[in-house]
Amino acid sequence: MKLVGALAASVALFIGSAASAKDLSLSYFMGPKHPMNGAVFTPFAEKLAEVSGGEMTVTQFAGGALNSAPPKQYSILLDGVADVAFHLPGYTAQLFPIATSVTTPNMCDTAVDCTEAMWRAYDVIENEFDAKILALWANSPQVLFSKDTAIRTLEDLDGKIVRVTSAQDIPFTEALGASAVSQPVSVINQNLANGVVDVVSIDPSAALSFKLHEPTNYITVGVPGAGSAFILLMNKGVYGGLSDQEKAWVDEASGKWLSMQGAKAYDAIAQKALDVSAKNGVDIINLSDEEAARWDAAIQPAMDAWMASEVGQGLTGADVTKLMQGN
Structure with a gap:
């Protein structure tokens, strides 16, 4: 496994020559010590090298070396800047x-549960991407990180600016009385520290992966939510240009087993x-069952609206829920 951390003018030429030698460029914006490297990216590369007898390898471009704007990862894949x-x-x-x-x-309730839910809906999810899916997984349900205000009750969220991961989260967050904004994970530590946002809604791992426990004084657990989607993709043209044997190697090195590792x-x-955060003085707040029920009741109108809406491919929110939950 080679790890490339710098981007120079020769990168485009390097990628071109590497691709012809069946060396795939893999782009991600986090640092190489991020847990997803050890859980997904490196295992994919190692398995690919193993099953191909070293005929196919992967070169990592970590830390935004090929793209410093996380939302543009899909675009650079489509443009051929990265193979994966x-x-x-x-x-x-x-x-x-x-x-x-x-x-x-x-x-869904856990990262594994949420990943299983997406795999139940794999066929329709696959239709959304103009790329080969190598892995599709989720993280744990979100918690609330806050600096100046302890979020213990529904009223504590009133008027607060809350960073959310996806536009999908906005109507539910605003139903709780907050103002929701979507921001890349790369800026959440600084934005919470500087007061650009009052609360960050994200899975607990961000406390370590992005050192979010440092500007945080309170973490609220047990809020309505579920996991967020993650995906590892391969350029469709690159995959299509492989021989049948090479495609078989890629298929064996990817898929559900790799997703479940994530x-x-x-x-x-x-x-x-959460344990590390608590040891560093962060107050871990668990919503009571009574308070959690109040939050669920507050978001119910937004939930009803989403269930009745057409989400995509002729499916309503209720249809997607049935598909993901296996009902």
Whole structure:
């Protein structure tokens, strides 16, 4: 596994020559120590090298080396800047309304559960992407990180600016009395510290992956929500240009087994992140059952509207829910 951390003028030429040698460029905007490298990116590369007998390899371009704007990961894949790219569908939720439906409140309970839900809907999710899906997984349901205000009751959210992962989350967050804004994960630490946002809604792992526990004084657990979608994609032209044998190698090195590794990693790190945050002085607030019921009641009108709406491909929110929950 080669890790390339710098982008120079020769990168385009390098990628071209590497691709012809069956070396795939893999782009992601996080650092190489991010848990998803160890859980998904590196295992994909290692498995591909193993099954191909070293005939196909992967070169990582970490830390935004090929693209410093996380929402543009899908675009650079389509443009051929990278052969393989990690993307958060929530950044471009209008393009992937079914994939991002996994974040609908109470759709699923854990990262593994949410990943299973997306795989039940794999056929329709696949139709949303003009690329080969290598892995499709989710993180743990979100918690609320706040700096100046402890979010203990519904009233504590009134008028607060809350960063959400996906546009899918906006109507539910605003039904709680807050103002929702969608921002890339790369800016959430700074924006919470500087007061650009009052609250960050994200899965617990962000406490460690993006050091979000540092500007945070309070974490509220048990709020209505579910996991967010993650995807590892391969340029369709690159995949189509492979021989049948090479495609078989890529298929064997990817798929549901790889996706579940990402999900299990998120479930494992969620509690660890909360424990580390608590040890660093962050107050962990668990909503009572009574208070959680108040939040569920507040979002019910938004939930009803989403269930009745057409999400995509002729499916309503209710249809997607049935598909993801296996009903």
